[in-house]
Amino acid sequence: MLMNLRIKFTKKGYLKYISHLDTMRLFQRAFRRGNIPIKYSQGFNPQPKMSIANPLALGIESEEEFMDIELLKKISEQEFIEIINNQLPDGIKILDAKYVNDDKSLPSTVRWSYYEINVKTKNMMDKNLLEEKINEWLNKKEIMFERRRYKKGKEIKDVKNIRPLIGNISLVKDNKNINDDAKYIIRIRCLLKSGDNGSLKPTDFLEALDSYLSLNMEIEMADIKRLNIFTEVDGKIQSPM
Amino acid sequence: MINRISFDRVLKKVEKPARYIGMEKNSIKKDLSKVDIKFAFAFPDVYEVGMSHLGLHILYNLLNNEDYIACERVFAPWIDMEEEMKREGIPLFTLENKEPINNFDFLGFTLQYEMSYTNIINMLDLGNVPIFSKDRKEEDPLVIAGGPCAYNPEPIADFIDFFVIGEGEEVVLEIMKIYREFKLKGYKRDEFLKEVSKIEGVYVPKFYEVYYKEDNTIERMEPEIDGIPRVINKRIIKDIDNSYYPDKIIVPFIETVHDRIPLEIFRGCTRGCRFCQAGMIYRPVREKKVETLLELAEKLVNNTGYADISLTSLSSCDYSQLQFLISKLINKYGEKQIGVSLPSLRLDSFSIDILKEIEKVRKTGLTFAPEAGSQRLRDVINKGVTEKDLETAVTYAFEEGWSTIKLYFMIGLPTETEEDLLGIRDLGYKVKNIFFNFPKDKRKGNLKITLSASCFVPKPFTPFQWVGQNSLEEFNEKINLLRNEIRDRKITFNYHDPKLSYLEAVLARGDRRLSKVIARAWELGCKFDGWSEIFDYNKWMKAFKETGICADFYALRERKYDEVLPWDFINIGVDKSFLYSEYKKATKGIPTKDCREGCNNCGINRSFIGGVC
Numbered sequence: 072m073l074m075n076l077r078i079k080f081t082k083k084g085y086l087k088y089i090s091h092l093d094t095m096r097l098f099q100r101a102f103r104r105g106n107i108p109i110k111y112s113q114g115f116n117p118q119p120k121m122s123i124a125n126p127l128a129l130g131i132e133s134e135e136e137f138m139d140i141e142l143l144k145k146i147s148e149q150e151f152i153e154i155i156n157n158q159l160p161d162g163i164k165i166l167d168a169k170y171v172n173d174d175k176s177l178p179s180t181v182r183w184s185y186y187e188i189n190v191k192t193k194n195m196m197d198k199n200l201l202e203e204k205i206n207e208w209l210n211k212k213e214i215m216f217e218r219r220r221y222k223k224g225k226e227i228k229d230v231k232n233i234r235p236l237i238g239n240i241s242l243v244k245d246n247k248n249i250n251d252d253a254k255y256i257i258r259i260r261c262l263l264k265s266g267d268n269g270s271l272k273p274t275d276f277l278e279a280l281d282s283y284l285s286l287n288m289e290i291e292m293a294d295i296k297r298l299n300i301f302t303e304v305d306g307k308i309q310s311p312m
Numbered sequence: 313m314i315n316r317i318s319f320d321r322v323l324k325k326v327e328k329p330a331r332y333i334g335m336e337k338n339s340i341k342k343d344l345s346k347v348d349i350k351f352a353f354a355f356p357d358v359y360e361v362g363m364s365h366l367g368l369h370i371l372y373n374l375l376n377n378e379d380y381i382a383c384e385r386v387f388a389p390w391i392d393m394e395e396e397m398k399r400e401g402i403p404l405f406t407l408e409n410k411e412p413i414n415n416f417d418f419l420g421f422t423l424q425y426e427m428s429y430t431n432i433i434n435m436l437d438l439g440n441v442p443i444f445s446k447d448r449k450e451e452d453p454l455v456i457a458g459g460p461c462a463y464n465p466e467p468i469a470d471f472i473d474f475f476v477i478g479e480g481e482e483v484v485l486e487i488m489k490i491y492r493e494f495k496l497k498g499y500k501r502d503e504f505l506k507e508v509s510k511i512e513g514v515y516v517p518k519f520y521e522v523y524y525k526e527d528n529t530i531e532r533m534e535p536e537i538d539g540i541p542r543v544i545n546k547r548i549i550k551d552i553d554n555s556y557y558p559d560k561i562i563v564p565f566i567e568t569v570h571d572r573i574p575l576e577i578f579r580g581c582t583r584g585c586r587f588c589q590a591g592m593i594y595r596p597v598r599e600k601k602v603e604t605l606l607e608l609a610e611k612l613v614n615n616t617g618y619a620d621i622s623l624t625s626l627s628s629c630d631y632s633q634l635q636f637l638i639s640k641l642i643n644k645y646g647e648k649q650i651g652v653s654l655p656s657l658r659l660d661s662f663s664i665d666i667l668k669e670i671e672k673v674r675k676t677g678l679t680f681a682p683e684a685g686s687q688r689l690r691d692v693i694n695k696g697v698t699e700k701d702l703e704t705a706v707t708y709a710f711e712e713g714w715s716t717i718k719l720y721f722m723i724g725l726p727t728e729t730e731e732d733l734l735g736i737r738d739l740g741y742k743v744k745n746i747f748f749n750f751p752k753d754k755r756k757g758n759l760k761i762t763l764s765a766s767c768f769v770p771k772p773f774t775p776f777q778w779v780g781q782n783s784l785e786e787f788n789e790k791i792n793l794l795r796n797e798i799r800d801r802k803i804t805f806n807y808h809d810p811k812l813s814y815l816e817a818v819l820a821r822g823d824r825r826l827s828k829v830i831a832r833a834w835e836l837g838c839k840f841d842g843w844s845e846i847f848d849y850n851k852w853m854k855a856f857k858e859t860g861i862c863a864d865f866y867a868l869r870e871r872k873y874d875e876v877l878p879w880d881f882i883n884i885g886v887d888k889s890f891l892y893s894e895y896k897k898a899t900k901g902i903p904t905k906d907c908r909e910g911c912n913n914c915g916i917n918r919s920f921i922g923g924v925c
Binding site: 085086092096101129158162291292 | 325616
């Protein structure tokens with residue numbers, strides 16, 4: 072009964088500007104155009120059985136996203152990839168597909184996202200010092216951060232220790248602190264919590280980091296890309312595929 | 313092409329950036345250096361509205377079917393986008409090649425509603441195209457327009473180089489062929505305009521002069537050059553069944569107003585509602601064959617992946633083989649979870665049978681449009697539905713599990729009295745009683761009735777084209793009356809802003825002197841006037857004042873039969889005398905039968921098809 076197909080795909084270029092729901096719809100239509108025998112839910116308003124591992128915020132690119140779909144009839148992975156890639160726009164591409172036999176739903180197992188961030192800053196410091204400061208920050212017992220969310224149009228603020236939500240941070244080695252319009256760019260990679268057991272948005276992460284480093288980052292304009300998603304099954308952190 | 317780096321910066325800042333990225337399934341991006349004609353299809357509203365418009369999909373694919381033409385889309389950027397584009401110095405561009413619109417040969421605007429006129433000017437300005445036709449140079453694009461509002465083109469005559477009146481599928485290609493010839497032998501703007509003004513359906517406003525009487529009404533309209541028609545005949549597609557229809561349409565990434573396959577089943581309408589412009593200008597009725605539609609549906613389903621097929625037309629239930637078509641579609645696509653829907657339903661029993669067939673799955677709200685609260689007034693407007701029809705329809709709806717009912721009305725209709733208005737309230741309560749007369753265990757869901765009232769706007773080419781609109785005071789009085797009378801937890805009363813409807817009435821029946829008011833209103837900052845949160849009535853009134861033009865003259869004045877109306881030079885095939893006799897019958901409350909039950913002699917079969925409708 073290997074009818075659960077796990078798909079790995081990219082979301083790059085201008086396609087980063089379509090939302091999670093738009094992405095779901097895009098795939099539903101691509102499946103319909105490709106005559107993929109998707110299973111539908113029962114009842115009032117039948118919906119195709121598909122779930123994306125972890126919603127990607129609007130404006131963030133991704134090198135690897137995952138989605139599970141349930142099929143009525145098995146088709147070969149290779150055939151599936153060919154059919155659907157023909158139906159997808161530039162920027163969204165299926166890299167791999169495999170039948171899986173997991174009893175837990177994909178979204179419920181997601182724990183971490185690994186991001187690469189390019190962000191312009193007004194200030195800069197020596198690279199060694201920067202690394203030192205970042206380590207100093209991570210060594211703190213608590214990193215308190217005020218998160219703002221919106222619920223029903225109302226702003227809700229809560230202060231929370233985000234340290235447990237940060238796995239690691241590294242400055243990318245080939246990082247050139249180029250001077251561009253008297254601005255600098257730093258490129259960092261970071262592992263942040265994602266999924267049901269707590270998550271940290273990369274932009275919130277940057278805001279918290281910058282309040283410690285005082286580099287005056289242009290967070291709104293940052294280029295953010297998700298490189299990997301990791302799940303945790305029986306205490307083991309691993310790729311969903 | 314616009315600067316990609318600036319564009320990226322802009323996209324990061326604006327709401328719904330996917331409105332501006334293009335790249336959708338079935339969009340067509342050609343090498344612009346390899347085509348003879350670059351045509352920008354311009355929709356003067358946001359992406360989500362424009363992409364739901366069938367005409368766009370037809371003309372976009374029709375033009376791109378020709379190897380020598382590239383047709384690209386451009387929409388009005390939302391307020392935030394406009395600001396960011398100005399900050400970055402990005403001119404208005406098309407979605408496909410991100411090419412500034414002033415590099416196109418044609419900018420073709422579609423005129424779907426009067427309140428988008430300031431957006432046209434704004435789009436021209438954002439694209440660095442002179443807003444007035446007279447200021448455009450040889451190298452500027454030709455700004456053309458078509459669509460339902462082009463039937464009275466006069467209010468925007470100063471901005472548009474030429475209009476295309478009627479259905480565009482054939483005439484647009486005739487125009488393109490002539491343009492291509494001109495380009496090969498040496499194009500001169502004025503020479504070209506003279507040549508196209510001879511094509512049936514084309515109207516070049518600058519070749520006509522309008523003379524006025526002392527009382528400000530029109531004396532006459534004269535062609536200023538030789539060889540151009542005095543009367544512009546609308547264009548119609550005679551053989552709709554064999555006419556072009558796209559077998560693939562663009563599938564937007566983001567949610568639009570209508571996310572579904574539009575399957576056009578026929579054009580025209582035989583009902584003859586006296587307030588309805590579409591019912592007159594799109595005559596005669598022309599149906600597509602079931603086989604043609606099934607073939608198209610098949611291709612569109614395969615090429616789009618949409619889960620819904622909408623059978624579009626005016627009064628869709630009038631399609632002669634509707635039941636046959638629907639059962640065919642459901643048999644074929646039901647299993648694939650693809651549904652069939654109708655944009656409008658009449659209140660009669662036939663429609664209800666259809667409803668039973670198509671609404672097997674979803675139970676969203678049901679909408680009916682009695683349009684008027686009393687039988688007398690419904691006879692005046694010739695809306696042939698009765699209270700009995702409504703009763704039957706809602707009884708059925710409640711039995712079948714619906715509990716949300718919307719009823720649409722107009723207020724300010726000719727001859728309306730307080731009694732007619734209170735009829736709106738009474739219908740609402742009647743529906744409520746029908747619901748509660750069901751035994752408790754048979755009632756399903758939580759009853760919600762919405763009574764929605766729009767303010768009547770008299771439109772050109774309708775039997776009511778002569779009537780004066782209600783004043784703002786009258787509208788407000790009527791609204792207040794109903795607001796006070798309708799007080800029930802189960803019944804909500806909604807109404808449209810009378811100020812917006814007043815302005816719509818001015819623009820709908822205006823003449824070319826209004827161009828300067830529209831330009832002034834735009835200068836004062838008016839745009840997206842159809843969006844109530846942006847519409848600024850005071851700025852419009854300021855524009856009228858500063859240009860010395862009286863808005864009441866256009867909206868409130870009752871016209872005499874012998875008055876020359878600004879749109880009289882356009883021939884829609886329906887006689888003015890027929891419209892007037894309909895108006896007279898209306899004032900006496902005499903209905904006119906559906907044309908399917910016998911010819912009413914409107915003139916369309918004499919002037920356009922030379923036979924029976």
